[in-house]
Amino acid sequence: MSGETEDMPLGGIIIKPGSTTENKTGGWRTFKPIVEPAKCVKCGICEKFCPEGIIDIDPEKGAVMNYDYCKGCGICAHECPTKAITMILEKK
Amino acid sequence: MVKKILEASHAVAEAVKLCRPQVLGMYPITPSTHIPERLSEFVNNGEMDAKLIRVEAEFSAISSIVGASAAGSRVFTATSSQGLALMNEVLYAASGMRLPIVMVVANRALSAPINIWNDWQDAISERENGWIQFFVESSQEAVDTIIQAYKIAEDERVYNPVIVNIDGFYLTHVYEPVDIPDQEQVDNFLPPLNYKYKLDPTNPKTHGPFAYPVPYAKLKKRNFEDFHSFTPIIKEVHDDFAKEFGRSYGDGVIEEYKNDRPYVILTMGSLSGTVKEFVDSRDDVGLVRLRQYRPFPFEEVRNALEGKEMVLVVEKDVAFGSRSGAVFLDLRNALFDMKDKPRINNGIGGVGGTDITREDLGKAIDELKNKDGEIYWFEMRG
Numbered sequence A: 001m002s003g004e005t006e007d008m009p010l011g012g013i014i015i016k017p018g019s020t021t022e023n024k025t026g027g028w029r030t031f032k033p034i035v036e037p038a039k040c041v042k043c044g045i046c047e048k049f050c051p052e053g054i055i056d057i058d059p060e061k062g063a064v065m066n067y068d069y070c071k072g073c074g075i076c077a078h079e080c081p082t083k084a085i086t087m088i089l090e091k092k
Numbered sequence B: 001m002v003k004k005i006l007e008a009s010h011a012v013a014e015a016v017k018l019c020r021p022q023v024l025g026m027y028p029i030t031p032s033t034h035i036p037e038r039l040s041e042f043v044n045n046g047e048m049d050a051k052l053i054r055v056e057a058e059f060s061a062i063s064s065i066v067g068a069s070a071a072g073s074r075v076f077t078a079t080s081s082q083g084l085a086l087m088n089e090v091l092y093a094a095s096g097m098r099l100p101i102v103m104v105v106a107n108r109a110l111s112a113p114i115n116i117w118n119d120w121q122d123a124i125s126e127r128e129n130g131w132i133q134f135f136v137e138s139s140q141e142a143v144d145t146i147i148q149a150y151k152i153a154e155d156e157r158v159y160n161p162v163i164v165n166i167d168g169f170y171l172t173h174v175y176e177p178v179d180i181p182d183q184e185q186v187d188n189f190l191p192p193l194n195y196k197y198k199l200d201p202t203n204p205k206t207h208g209p210f211a212y213p214v215p216y217a218k219l220k221k222r223n224f225e226d227f228h229s230f231t232p233i234i235k236e237v238h239d240d241f242a243k244e245f246g247r248s249y250g251d252g253v254i255e256e257y258k259n260d261r262p263y264v265i266l267t268m269g270s271l272s273g274t275v276k277e278f279v280d281s282r283d284d285v286g287l288v289r290l291r292q293y294r295p296f297p298f299e300e301v302r303n304a305l306e307g308k309e310m311v312l313v314v315e316k317d318v319a320f321g322s323r324s325g326a327v328f329l330d331l332r333n334a335l336f337d338m339k340d341k342p343r344i345n346n347g348i349g350g351v352g353g354t355d356i357t358r359e360d361l362g363k364a365i366d367e368l369k370n371k372d373g374e375i376y377w378f379e380m381r382g
């Protein structure tokens, strides 16, 4: 919950699903995963391991991260069998 | 209705059974043990249709029923002392989430040193946790209050967890005659729980989410303000119960006994029985018993103590750092801006299972009659 004016449900219970999509949490990130498309074999391992569930395997481009929600944990880079993902320090 | 001679813990188990909880998360600890023991027998014998979760400690006991409660089940647990202290973190979660949970606390002293006997430090140490708290005087009141507690906790205007405090040993292990209500009567009074915010895959919700500072502060303010609106509803449930079952306890919040006298003892729990006998032996002292400790019934005690000479708050606990017992603190606050307020003294006793007798009460009253603001320790015997 981040809004300041929304009606407060009793006990902080969120009665409408999907509220986590409203809060863009990508700003928490320090390192950003960058995919090198040439190395990506579209195996989908990163997609399965990403704790945020925000990697899609595009038939053309390979792994694509939704940076609005990627928290930069680096699990995808660690798991990638072809080392196609590099974590780079993000300048803000 | 059947009158039975029962141990209070077994009467509690009977009352819980009548309320038909669906999930029991329990871990035995003296002096509350006979409650889970008897409930386990009921489940084992098929007398109770409930899921009993045998957990590894009290933290899990309360956690398991928090989950079950959020999923819409009627739940129960019982504990004492260290067990309650171990639950502490989850108790705040339960009240923050406004879950309709009912728990019995068989009051016992806290370590160290280890002591299994009765005092109120366990429940008193949980006074800021947002749970409604009752202290009962007798087995009968324990039975009746458990039934009322579910009705209160599950009222849509409340949706808040409730603790029913029962003095360890003095009450939990005492055999006395108790009216056990009929199942049908309890079913009429307490229909199945239909929790509005239950977790449901077809209608997803989130309980206990993360909150940024502003929504957090708003929720805390709301819970804090709601808390004091519970008292009239508690009285309403008590009155409905009285109509249905023919038993009442003062106005449901405080009980006054011979309170037409200049001096008053204000106390809670089973000690009130001793105080009533003491009051019967005198013509200058009455009793005001707090049945509802949380929320503290400010208006009710002010009305009950208007025009009195002196009030002696007798309690089995201390509020560390506050130079007094915890009940005394609230009472002094309640009376602070009252015109012609009575003198108020604090008798601390019964700690760690020490005795408070009628003679002790007489000695304290006579010594404190003309004093004000004294912290008086009862003689320690036991």
Ligand code: SF4
Pocket: A033, A049, A050, A051, A052, A053, A054, A055, A065, A069, A070, A071, A072, A073, A074, A075, A076, A077
């Ligand atoms: S860094 Fe973590 S959160 Fe971001 S895409 Fe990789 S696995 Fe997902």
Ligand code: SF4
Pocket: A035, A039, A040, A041, A042, A043, A044, A045, A046, A047, A057, A062, A063, A079, A080, A081, A082, A083, A084, A085
């Ligand atoms: S794990 Fe590596 S190779 Fe496999 S899809 Fe993800 S980025 Fe591509």
